[in-house]
Amino acid sequence: MRIDLRNLGKTYDGDRWAIRGLDLTIPSGSICGLIGPNGAGKSTTLRMLATVMRPSEGEIQFDGRPPEVDDAELRRAIGFLGDGNPLYKHMSPAEYLRFFGECFRVPDKELAAAVEDMLVTFDLVDKRDAPAGSLSKGMRQRLLIARCLLHKPRLLILDEPADGLDPRGRSELRTILLRTRERGTTVLISSHILRELDDLCDQLAILQQGKLVVAGDVADIIERYEVRRFVYELRILPPTGPEGAGSERAREVLVGHRALIESSGFEDGCETITAQIPGGEDRMADTLAALVAAGVRVVTCSRVRSRLEDVYNRLSEDRVN
Amino acid sequence: MSRRLSIRSAARPFVARALRGPRGRRLLALSVLLTAMSGLLGVWLALGTGEFERELRTAFSLEENTFRQEQARFVLIADSADEAAALRTALQRRAAGLPPGYDDAANRVQNMLDTAELRLRQAAVGEPPRGLRELQVAAVRTLETWTKSHVPSGSYRAGDYFAWYDADEVRALRSVVAREMTPAVEIYASPLGPLDALRMAGVLAGGALMMLLLLAAPVLAGTQMAQETHENTLQPLAGSALRAQELAIGLTAGPLAVVGVLAAPQLLLLLAAAAAVGHVGSALALVAVTMAGGAFLLLLAQLAGLALGKVRSPGLVAGGLAGILSILGGIGVALAAEMSQRTAGTLALLPQAAASHSLAQAFGLGGEGPAFGAEIDTTMPVIVGALGMLTLAYLGLRALARRVGNTDMVTLRGGEALVGAIAAMVLVTTANPPLDEWRSEEFYLLNLGMLSIPLAILLMMRAPTGDVPPALRRTPVGPLVGEFMAWAALYLALAATMLPHGAMHVFGHPVAFLHALWFLVVTALLSLRVAVAPMTFASRLWTMVCMAMLAIAFGETAVWSRSAQNLYASHPAVFALSELSPLLGFVQAALTIAVPWTLLRALRRPASVAPVTVE
Structure with a gap:
């Protein structure tokens, strides 16, 4: 499902705008990350996209058509996880999923299998009959995400889905989202944890104080807003003899050229050193020549690409995480 | 999808949720137990030889x-x-x-x-x-x-x-x-026989049915709605594939399923007992009145739960609803027990009274005495009451759908509000019919006062309060006040057709007319103010002052609406408080101007007190 937002805005008090002037296009079948600090307007935007809240101004189009009033057919194609973890504490996961399956008009023949599939996918089989109130925070979050995927939506909107999930749960969520995209579902996800979105999203929108700062393809954005950090990774072969120059010598040369060593390790028979060389690529060329001259057996020298977090930190006025 | 299928499929998830797993079995067991208790209590009360049951029988004129x-x-x-x-x-x-x-x-x-x-x-x-x-x-x-x-x-x-x-x-x-x-x-042996025992069981089943439909169902539905709002579980439902109307039906069907499981065997017992030893017609009237009144109260409770759930805990909402409905139930039963020709019309207004009366009629409670109005023909108020309640219940369902689905700025449309206003007029007129020319104020003015409450609620539902901040809303104050005045005028026209010419003295004296006009306009403005603009502590206090002024204005309308001869004899003051002290009279005069002015001002500038919420 392709989403087009045109001049979208929402105010709760008629005075301050939670989000305003949002123009964004999310291609069908993509995973779009919505990032921004608290109060940037992410949740408001997602609620409007889920059609549970009306924009104060502007328009949203789903596959080129605006939603009708009380558009149940459209909502049937959307899975929305809002903030606040609203769960019925006395219902078990199986009952909860079945209830929402019926509310989303999943056919009777498919419902039992769909519920079972979600319980297995989200590792809730052992807790299928336990009251939701007795589940851990992570399990509750998994149940809520399962509810959003149960009816196989064409648009999946997740507001902070990784909240409360342990590392394994986050990794599994990533796998599930990638699998969901493969089905052609458009996924819209907001998160504070940028590393999770880094190689998951192919589209990105950064919001700041109710306004869109930047949006587009993740690779393009990183390319466009490449941070001039000049971090390089060196792979060095061990010295051939006891007098040969090894990693110790390499460190001395790097420090001598005012390099900041970020990390080092050993991989495939080579020493690896990641270092920040201030002053541009000329400085790196000089440093590399000095290393070779010092007898260091440099195999490769490659520039490390900036991360999403670096780009975000550069663009954002407030820090997150 | 056909309408019938849509209602069925909308109600199914909520009914299944209400009766899921062991809950359904427990409810069924409780239902059987309650019905058995009705039967056993009936037998015990009819045939028991103990002091307590003997006194009860004597109190109910059974012995x-x-x-x-x-x-x-x-x-x-x-x-x-x-x-x-x-x-x-x-x-x-x-x-x-x-x-x-x-x-x-x-x-x-x-x-x-x-x-x-x-x-x-x-x-x-x-x-x-x-x-x-x-x-x-x-x-x-x-x-x-x-x-x-x-x-x-x-x-x-x-x-x-x-x-x-x-x-x-x-x-x-x-x-x-x-x-x-x-x-x-x-x-000693009870003078009653097995048939009387069946009669008592029928009475108890009817009482249980009344309790379940007129008290338990509204309290349960209102509390559940408050809980959905309070815990934000309504949002995922609003985002599901159910239309707003279907969601409203589903949210109503859930609590009704619970009450239905408990009420169904009681209903069967009631009808069986009425068929054997009572009057089936009266028993069916009881069922109809209880269902219609129950539907109205249930939807009213849901709307209250929806409005209050955001700011009050579900427990508090439940307590409030239970308290109010219990008081109404007590009043209803007392009115039915002490019914006279003059008060028979109140059966139209209070479903609890109509149900108590029908129950007494069905099983001949009260014997040959005047209790429970055995000798009074109450067919008309009972039928009018049931139809009126059903009409209001339907409007309540429409309003609930608009609020839970957030599909409209207004809760009721103009035509719907007019239907609601007419239903309220018919109910109030049935409850308090005209007596005679000399007591005409006890009819049309008293009814106007009673009507001002439902009409004010209807006007609040006409005000734009949807998902738009107060500052961005444009409240059409003039047209809405005009709508309210049109309802009042329609009622007065209706009342005029039921009175002799010249009996409505409110139009006979300019002071009376101006007081009545002020009362109606300020009622409309105050309703709109409460509905559309956020309330602060100060505005709540001011609302109370406005309500006190409304009460005084209504009293003055009544005083000035007496016949010219009576006015000549009593010489009332234009501002009643001036009779207590000139200062109080001045304060009343000042407030007469200040109240509408401040309300109008608040309706034009609501943003200044609007709360701020982001994300």
């Missing part, structure tokens, strides 16, 4: 009290075999001419014989009706046998009159004569 039974049948009723034996012994001592003992049994025997002898002595003198002369002769013969002496006729002493025209006295005398001054001794 005469023990003293009257003893007098009527000339028997001594014992509570146990031992007591019966003591009474028999005392009687034998009395028959043998031995001196009476000093125990309770001897006293009872002595009192019984003394009363019977007095009754015979009174009957022996005086002139009885022609048909009872033989009884008088027999009484004289019995008395002579008892006293072993001749009884002279014709001489009167003070208090010697026998009440020959009192059927109870005559029956008692016949019993004394028949038993020849020797009372029988019986061990």
Whole structure:
């Protein structure tokens, strides 16, 4: 499902705008990350996209058509996880999923299998009959995400889905989202944890104080807003003899050229050193020549690409995480 | 999707949720238990011989009290075999001419014989009706046998009159004569039989049905709605594939399913008992009234839960609803129990009263006395009440759908509000019909005052309050106040058709008319103010001042609406408080201007007090 937002805005008090002037296009079948600090307007935007809240101004189009009033057919194609973890504490996961399956008009023949599939996918089989109130925070979050995927939506909107999930749960969520995209579902996800979105999203929108700062393809954005950090990774072969120059010598040369060593390790028979060389690529060329001259057996020298977090930190006025 | 299928599929998830797993089984068990209790309690109350159930039967006029039974049948009723034996012994001592003992049994025997002898002595003198002369002769013969002496006729002493025209006295005398001054001794047994036990079970089932549909269902539905709002679980439902109307139906169906499981066997018991020993028509009227009234109260409670759930805990909402509905229930039952021709119309307004009345009619509660209005024809108010409640319930469902689905700025559309206003007018007019020309104010003015509350609620539902911040809303104050005034005018026109020409004195004096106009305009403005603009502590206080001023204005309208002759005699002041002190009069005059002005001002600038919420 392709989403087009045109001049979208929402105010709760008629005075301050939670989000305003949002123009964004999310291609069908993509995973779009919505990032921004608290109060940037992410949740408001997602609620409007889920059609549970009306924009104060502007328009949203789903596959080129605006939603009708009380558009149940459209909502049937959307899975929305809002903030606040609203769960019925006395219902078990199986009952909860079945209830929402019926509310989303999943056919009777498919419902039992769909519920079972979600319980297995989200590792809730052992807790299928336990009251939701007795589940851990992570399990509750998994149940809520399962509810959003149960009816196989064409648009999946997740507001902070990784909240409360342990590392394994986050990794599994990533796998599930990638699998969901493969089905052609458009996924819209907001998160504070940028590393999770880094190689998951192919589209990105950064919001700041109710306004869109930047949006587009993740690779393009990183390319466009490449941070001039000049971090390089060196792979060095061990010295051939006891007098040969090894990693110790390499460190001395790097420090001598005012390099900041970020990390080092050993991989495939080579020493690896990641270092920040201030002053541009000329400085790196000089440093590399000095290393070779010092007898260091440099195999490769490659520039490390900036991360999403670096780009975000550069663009954002407030820090997150 | 057809409408029927849509309702079914909308209700199904919520019904399944309400009755899921062991909950359904537990409810079923509770339902069976409650029905069994109705049956067992009915049998116990009808056939039990204990003091408590005997008093209950006497209180409900199902049985005469023990003293009257003893007098009527000339028997001594014992509570146990031992007591019966003591009474028999005392009687034998009395028959043998031995001196009476000093125990309770001897006293009872002595009192019984003394009363019977007095009754015979009174009957022996005086002139009885022609048909009872033989009884008088027999009484004289019995008395002579008892006293072993001749009884002279014709001489009167003070208090010697026998009440020959009192059927109870005559029956008692016949019993004394028949038993020849020797009372029988019986061990107490309920005078009611198995059919009466079925009747009692029917009454209890009807009472349980009323409790379930008029109290439990609204409280449960309102509390669940408050909980959905309070815990934000309504948002995922609003984002599901259910349309707003379907969601409203589903949210209503869930609590109704719970109550339905409990009520269904009670309903069957009620109808079976009515068919066997009561009046099926009245029982069906009870069912219709209870269902219509229950539907209205349930939707009203849901709307209240939806509005209050954001700011109050579900427990508090439940307590409030239970309190209000219990009070209404108490008033309804009391009104039905003490019904007169004048108050019969209130059955249209209070479903609890109509249900109590129908239940009494179905099983003949209250006997031949005036209790429960047994002799009053209440068909019209009951039917009007049921239809009115159904109309209002339908409007409530429409309003609920718009609010839970957030599909519209206004809760009710113009036509719907007009239908609601007309329904309210019909109900109020049925409850308080016109009396006579000289008391016309007790009809149209009192009704206008009562109507101002439902009309104000309808106006609040007409105000734009959807998902748009107050500052961005444009409240069409003029048209909405005009709509309210049109409803009031429609009611007054309706009332005018029911009164003789010139009986509506509110139009006969400009001061009365201006007070009435002020009352209506300020009621409309205050409703809109409460509905559309956020309330602060100060604005709540000011609302109370406005309400006090409304009460004063209504009182002044009533005073100035009396006939010219009465006004000439009493000389009321234009501002009533000035009669207490000139300063208070000045304050009232100032407030008469300040109240509408401040309300209008608040309606035009609501943003200044709007709360801020982001994310």
